[in-house]
Amino acid sequence: MSSAQETPAKRQKLQQVIGTHNGTFHCDEALAVFLLRRTNKYRDADLRRTRDPAILDTCDIVVDVGAVYDESKQRFDHHQRGFTEVFGHGFDTKLSSAGLVYKHFGKEVIANTTQLPADDPKIETLWLKLYREFIEAIDAIDNGISQYPNELKPKYRSRTDLSSRVGALNPAWNQPTDPQTIDSQFAKASSLAGEEFIGRLNYYANAWLPARDILITSVANSKENIDPTGKIILFEQFLPWKEHLFELEADPSSKISPGEAIYVVYPDETAGNWRVQAVPASSESFESRKALPEKWCGLRDDELSSVSGIPGCIFIHASGFIGGNKTKEGALQIARTALEL
Template sequence: MSDAKRIKLDQGARPVIVTHSGTFHADEALAVHLLYKLPIFKDADLVRTRDAAEIAKGTVVVDVGAEYVPEYNRYDHHQRGFFETFDDEHKTKLSSAGLVWKHFGRDILAAHLGVSDDDDRLPILYKKMYDDFVEAIDANDNGISMYPDAAGPPAFRSRTDLSSRVSYLNPRWNEKWDDNDLMVRFRRASNMAGSEFFDRVDDAVAAWFPARQLVVDALEQRKSFPGADTEGRIVLFDGATAWKSHIFDLEKQLGISEAEQPLYIVYPDEAGKWRVQAVPVSPESFESRRALPEPWRGIRDEQLSELTGIPGCIFVHQSGFIGGNQTKEGALAMATKALV
């Protein structure tokens, strides 16, 4: 039984979501919005308090109470000895946002999308939304650096992330406020965090999942199209496809060996020309598995065609991560020659 289905209310009882009073943060702002997505909490009262007696009355308590007891719907992370993570593959300690997502995420997605809890997209989307959205909230709230091994000050200051934007909705230090004002501000922050979160969910359903199937198809056909590499190191798309966010996970899922990992992606651009792009070593990396040959880099047009012996060449970027040709056949030829 899921955590959401386990929650039972007394006959006629109104559910109560409890979080802490005072200055608010992105983690409980998001956690509260996520909880309101569950049918059992859609009409819940919201109480912001640090009073132990009021906390004890909560149907679910997040970010306050010094307890992590899922059986009683208590989801705080501030207490000594708390080291919970999303799963064994993650190292980031959870905040209240991560705790709510860990225990209720699949049910929240099912409710938002209006699907049954056995929809095969839910496990994939559950992990994706933690990796792409919630984990950063957890890390920020727990003071975890994105670059723990980096020395020296950052090259620039960023204060445009969600945690910063939520923080700015708190009263200024020299501003007068009361509990009612702070509740209005908190609801605004919670709605902002939740709206951004579910916009990302909707984007994933509308665009990310359709691209995923196209990448699966291209990976499975990468040895069989005309001009294919027999080891499958060239992947061909006949249209624009957001492939980079999928290819690494799908390589593992499909059991593709390192020797047959894709090195180049060939696809049409918006002008009707063709591109050959080197696959990076990871989704966030600027380093390629195998950049296009160094002698080609920074060379253009006819000079590049003469150098490569391939008609229709347009360019190769100075870093070698991408190049262009007038035709599909020319782009495939560039990728094939780069394999040698």
């Protein structure tokens, strides 16, 4: 039969259909549906919200309902007994439908959104970053996994997380709950969750990830021009460096040796001065690998310059984790002298 002779029913079957449950919705399937619509196959898919198995069986992909997880059948539910799937790569939180869809389709979503080639190694970096910073919490909340496994009582309640905001879009107990109203609210929820995901992805792709590239280049340049031991890293511009440094130090394929960097020097964001900062002992630590000399701590301006013998000093923090100088050369001298003391 030619395309001109195709019936409306046959043409309609060519459109992919996503299935999920009706009634009260949650953040995980709202996001899962949005993510699927960022893939090539399901970009223009229709949506069926139902718990009727016969209708779900007509769908091309089903998420968060149906009691089946089988990639080959495009079924992605997590409620069934015995389901223990996790994301892997060091993550052990049980997946929700958001995590399942992201695990199987996330790299394609990232590639389509960033326009990076599918085989670009940055895709893998962003895929893992977005799971850690965005998806895992949705998985945990939907599966009832406490953020405080030792059951410490929080000092306050927060209902501003994405899962709570999506949940609040459900009709209240005394509002209309007809299917059309709930489906309309689900569309808002899917858009809310998806827009937040895309916003986070754009930040990590366009701001967070470029900082990693600059750090790698700066480490190499600093070893060549500033300090061959790698203990001092010079940045010619301010950038978020701590997380990247520790992740790259832990990566066996990286050329950055664990524990090697002691001080970083970079321009102050606002004053036109320069900063020298001690690298912390770990990514979450307030302790430094080697704090700036104690005899400098808490001193400022001329007194600090006199005690240190370095012109142009501005301050050294009382804890010795950071200091300032009016020039790049002065900040580098603070770092070099501190290494010797």
